[in-house]
Amino acid sequence: MSTTAPDFNLRASGRVRRRQAVNRLSLLAASGSAVLAVAVLLLLIVSVIVKSAGALNLDFITQTPAAFGQTGGGIANALVGTGLLILVAMAMAVPIGVFAGIYTSEFARPGPSAIVRLVLDVLNGVPSIVIGIFIFGLLVVGHHQSGFAGSVALAIIMLPIIARSTQEVLALVPGTVKEAGLALGISRWRTFLAVVLPAAYGGIITATLLGVARVAGETAPLLFTSSIAPNTVTTNVSQALPSIPVTIFTYSESPNPEQHQQAWAAALVLIVFVLLISIVARLFAARARRRALGR
Amino acid sequence: MLAAGFCVVLVGLLAYKVFDQAGSAISTFGLGFLGNSTWNPVINKYGAADFIYGTAITTAISLALAAPLAIAIALYLTELAPRVLRTPIATLVEMLAAIPSVVIGLWGILVLGPFMQAHLEPWLHSVLGWIPLFDGDPSQVGLLSAILVLTIMVVPIVSAVTREIFVTCPPELKEGALALGATRWEMVRTVMLPYARSGIVGAVILGMGRAVGEAIAVTQVIGGTAGIHASLFGSGDTLASRIASQYQGATSNLQISSIAYLGAILLVIALIANLIARLIVSGVRRPRTGFAS
Amino acid sequence: MAPSDSTRTETEQSAAQPAVGAPSAAELRAAAQTDLGERRADARPAPLQTARGMEARDVLAWYGASQALKGISLPFAPNQVTALIGPSGCGKSTFVRCLNRMHEEIPGGRVEGQITLDGHDIYASDADPVTVRSKIGMVFQKPNPFPTKSIFDNVAAGLKLSGGKRVKRSDLRDRVESSLRGAGLWEEVKDRLSAPGMSLSGGQQQRLCIARAIAVEPEVVLMDEPCSALDPVATLRIEELIHELRQRYTIVIVTHNMQQAARVADSTAFMLSGELVEFAPTNKIFTDPDDERTEQYVTGKFG
Numbered sequence: 083m084s085t086t087a088p089d090f091n092l093r094a095s096g097r098v099r100r101r102q103a104v105n106r107l108s109l110l111a112a113s114g115s116a117v118l119a120v121a122v123l124l125l126l127i128v129s130v131i132v133k134s135a136g137a138l139n140l141d142f143i144t145q146t147p148a149a150f151g152q153t154g155g156g157i158a159n160a161l162v163g164t165g166l167l168i169l170v171a172m173a174m175a176v177p178i179g180v181f182a183g184i185y186t187s188e189f190a191r192p193g194p195s196a197i198v199r200l201v202l203d204v205l206n207g208v209p210s211i212v213i214g215i216f217i218f219g220l221l222v223v224g225h226h227q228s229g230f231a232g233s234v235a236l237a238i239i240m241l242p243i244i245a246r247s248t249q250e251v252l253a254l255v256p257g258t259v260k261e262a263g264l265a266l267g268i269s270r271w272r273t274f275l276a277v278v279l280p281a282a283y284g285g286i287i288t289a290t291l292l293g294v295a296r297v298a299g300e301t302a303p304l305l306f307t308s309s310i311a312p313n314t315v316t317t318n319v320s321q322a323l324p325s326i327p328v329t330i331f332t333y334s335e336s337p338n339p340e341q342h343q344q345a346w347a348a349a350l351v352l353i354v355f356v357l358l359i360s361i362v363a364r365l366f367a368a369r370a371r372r373r374a375l376g377r
Numbered sequence: 378m379l380a381a382g383f384c385v386v387l388v389g390l391l392a393y394k395v396f397d398q399a400g401s402a403i404s405t406f407g408l409g410f411l412g413n414s415t416w417n418p419v420i421n422k423y424g425a426a427d428f429i430y431g432t433a434i435t436t437a438i439s440l441a442l443a444a445p446l447a448i449a450i451a452l453y454l455t456e457l458a459p460r461v462l463r464t465p466i467a468t469l470v471e472m473l474a475a476i477p478s479v480v481i482g483l484w485g486i487l488v489l490g491p492f493m494q495a496h497l498e499p500w501l502h503s504v505l506g507w508i509p510l511f512d513g514d515p516s517q518v519g520l521l522s523a524i525l526v527l528t529i530m531v532v533p534i535v536s537a538v539t540r541e542i543f544v545t546c547p548p549e550l551k552e553g554a555l556a557l558g559a560t561r562w563e564m565v566r567t568v569m570l571p572y573a574r575s576g577i578v579g580a581v582i583l584g585m586g587r588a589v590g591e592a593i594a595v596t597q598v599i600g601g602t603a604g605i606h607a608s609l610f611g612s613g614d615t616l617a618s619r620i621a622s623q624y625q626g627a628t629s630n631l632q633i634s635s636i637a638y639l640g641a642i643l644l645v646i647a648l649i650a651n652l653i654a655r656l657i658v659s660g661v662r663r664p665r666t667g668f669a670s
Numbered sequence: 671m672a673p674s675d676s677t678r679t680e681t682e683q684s685a686a687q688p689a690v691g692a693p694s695a696a697e698l699r700a701a702a703q704t705d706l707g708e709r710r711a712d713a714r715p716a717p718l719q720t721a722r723g724m725e726a727r728d729v730l731a732w733y734g735a736s737q738a739l740k741g742i743s744l745p746f747a748p749n750q751v752t753a754l755i756g757p758s759g760c761g762k763s764t765f766v767r768c769l770n771r772m773h774e775e776i777p778g779g780r781v782e783g784q785i786t787l788d789g790h791d792i793y794a795s796d797a798d799p800v801t802v803r804s805k806i807g808m809v810f811q812k813p814n815p816f817p818t819k820s821i822f823d824n825v826a827a828g829l830k831l832s833g834g835k836r837v838k839r840s841d842l843r844d845r846v847e848s849s850l851r852g853a854g855l856w857e858e859v860k861d862r863l864s865a866p867g868m869s870l871s872g873g874q875q876q877r878l879c880i881a882r883a884i885a886v887e888p889e890v891v892l893m894d895e896p897c898s899a900l901d902p903v904a905t906l907r908i909e910e911l912i913h914e915l916r917q918r919y920t921i922v923i924v925t926h927n928m929q930q931a932a933r934v935a936d937s938t939a940f941m942l943s944g945e946l947v948e949f950a951p952t953n954k955i956f957t958d959p960d961d962e963r964t965e966q967y968v969t970g971k972f973g
Binding site: 101102104105108109111112113114115116118119120122123125126129130133177178179180181182185186190194197198200201202203204205206207208209210211212213214215216218219220223238241242245295298299300301302305306309310327330331334335342345346349352353356357360364 | 379380381383384385387388390391394395397398445446449450452453454456457458466468469470472473475476477478479480481482483484486487488529532533536560561562563565583586589590591592593597617620621624625636637640643644647648650651652654655
Binding site for chain 3: 557558574
């Protein structure tokens with residue numbers, strides 16, 4: 083049947099050419115989408131850099147905000163505040179998150195482990211503004227805003243990230259390593275301390291860094307808990323602490339162009355911080371993976 | 378053990394506390410709150426209808442924009458990009474997800490907003506003005522700005538999950554399609570998209586959770602007015618952005634309680650979306666049935 | 671892959687090649703003689719449909735910098751079964767993938783030399799790879815039905831691509847039926863065409879893939895170790911099927927099972943380290959090879 087066709091050839095027929103055209107168009111669209119995404123990222127970063135150029139100087143990170151009607155000033159108070167908020171949040175979230183991660187991946191039976199995993203996923207999906215309302219109701223109503231309340235809100239956001247990443251890293255530690263420890267007659271817990279933990283050490287640092295990167299820019303949970311803050315450098319966590327994200331938020335809503343410029347500069351500081359932490363976290367993750375797999 | 382138990386208790390406490398605060402608004406307005414579009418501190422009457430509308434329309438349109446874009450990016454990263462570029466570009470797209478929402482909002486209000494007013498919205502109006510969505514006066518803030526900002530935030534989430542699933546698509550299936558005389562795009566359509574379908578649905582729902590819950594960036598660009606109108610150029614408010622914008626303005630306990638009620642609605646939506654998405658995505662990641670079965 | 675499947679595949683594999691390491695020379699000779707002698711003399715009817723032959727001239731192939739094929743020249747006579755044998759890594763799979771331009775889909779994959787289908791160079795600048803692949807079908811090592819598609823849609827997949835929406839539903843049904851009949855699967859699945867392709871057994875899945883490949887009416891069907899994941903009974907059915915397919919198509923089959931080559935092939939090519947050692951009628955390869963290395967391989971002295 084096919085040999086009877088006199089014009090046998092391997093060139094694309096009209097229909098195949100149309101299919102090829104659709105193919106090229108679709109693939110071009112896919113490439114275009116990727117270009118668009120990268121372009122948006124670059125546009126964002128370039129905007130932040132360009133627009134903050136005038137405001138970024140030593141004063142900006144060493145001075146407190148200028149008094150009303152004056153120019154200059156900086157965000158030293160917010161820098162200190164954000165640092166403190168993150169540190170206090172870490173002090174709460176890291177131990178709980180790491181232990182929850184260890185428990186679910188190493189010690190729990192499948193049933194409870196699945197429940198805790200689910201709960202962590204759920205917690206991870208709760209909008210941060212709702213966490214703000216929760217802490218507002220728990221710690222602010224009847225008292226007043228405080229850095230501590232803000233830190234608790236941030237800690238709740240960090241918690242599932244740290245726990246989940248810890249689980250993932252521990253899952254990478256080969257079962258044979260654990261079995262080797264158990265076979266030596268060492269208890270589960272001792273095996274864990276002696277064998278698993280050192281292998282997963284870098285991963286737990288990664289988990290912490292990822293948590294920090296995530297909460298450093300969080301604004302929503304701080305609005306209800308630690309937003310009405312003084313313009314001075316303070317380390318008193320029982321009072322509301324200023325923070326970089328909230329500063330950016332309030333400046334961005336202000337009509338004052340100078341505050342806009344300060345917001346851009348604060349955004350640059352924030353982005354640099356977050357991206358640096360993310361990159362360091364990636365490096366640690368890669369190293370932890372290599373170690374865990376014994377390469 | 379203690380830590381894990383703590384996490385479980387924490388989530389319970391969270392839900393309890395949010396609903397507890399919403400209590401007086403719930404008992405005053407009941408479920409009618411959802412359908413009532415008044416938000417008036419002067420007469421102390423509150424309803425969520427406008428914000429539910431704002432949330433629904435911004436989320437729906439931003440997902441409609443983000444999903445195809447994200448799938449296309451995932452496709453580019455798994456099938457088209459030169460090998461050396463794959464990881465760097467994937468990292469860049471993921472970096473987009475790491476940028477704090479307050480910074481995207483800042484950009485949205487100071488860069489995107491003026492551009493929207495001067496160029497994009499007039500153009501959309503002249504081309505598509507016959508559709509009510511694109512009717513109205515261009516402005517710096519409004520639903521459309523919120524939609525674009527949300528799109529930027531959702532794309533990296535959806536594309537990361539989709540890419541993970543595309544990568545696991547068995548090469549023998551892709552070869553099977555090519556050997557049958559499929560073009561690359563036809564291979565994607567006949568093999569990869571069906572293979573990844575439920576995972577993509579899960580990813581989009583995950584993105585939806587993000588879009589519904591995003592408060593800050595939306596507050597910055599949406600304009601913050603109640604009201605239901607078809608035009609995307611006009612301002613509006615979502616559940617999350619209304620909560621955020623009221624943080625210092627609450628004058629009565631009932632208003633605070635109503636804000637918590639908005640939060641409770643948000644919590645319920647987010648929980649449902651998340652559970653569904655996790656179920657679907659984890660179902661996909663479970664080992665698939667083998668070829669010999 | 672689910673654990674139960676992988677274990678099953680393993681047992682199938684080990685069962686399928688009980689003596690792959692060292693078939694005795696006598697066994698092979700017997701296999702070659704009975705199958706080729708008797709079957710060919712008595713049971714080989716004239717082709718129902720004349721297919722086109724292929725020819726490879728001095729084919730070179732690379733994966734990145736490493737060369738996999740070092741100049742292979744082979745004819746594939748129309749309506750004949752040609753087997754490619756050789757130890758793992760000898761390049762037989764690479765070669766068969768060059769025959770329908772699938773090798774270039776692998777990152778770093780590169781091909782040189784000339785391969786013709788009925789005199790038309792498939793690597794010519796105006797030759798379209800999509801068209802080439804629709805004329806030269808392929809069946810893979812592992813059955814790979816499209817997991818989300820039904821039995822019917824699996825077979826119809828290629829047709830829908832090439833015919834688009836213009837294919838009439840009734841024509842599609844006819845072609846699916848004839849393809850499933852051609853693959854010896856129709857009787858087993860005619861009552862459940864809408865069941866998922868993955869619901870079939872491994873051997874049935876492989877015949878489904880054969881049906882899918884012949885549904886687009888190719889000239890040549892390439893088979894890359896099509897039975898290596900199947901049990902002996904399923905293997906036998908595929909081998910019988912190959913005898914029938916030869917009446918309509920030119921067949922090239924890669925196999926590491928020498929008895930299989932002896933049973934199904936008219937001609938056999940023995941490859942070693944990317945080179946063609948010997949090509950001859952199957953009978954001769956297994957009973958009286960010219961090259962010492964071929965002799966050693968077919969008698970199980972190495973490989």
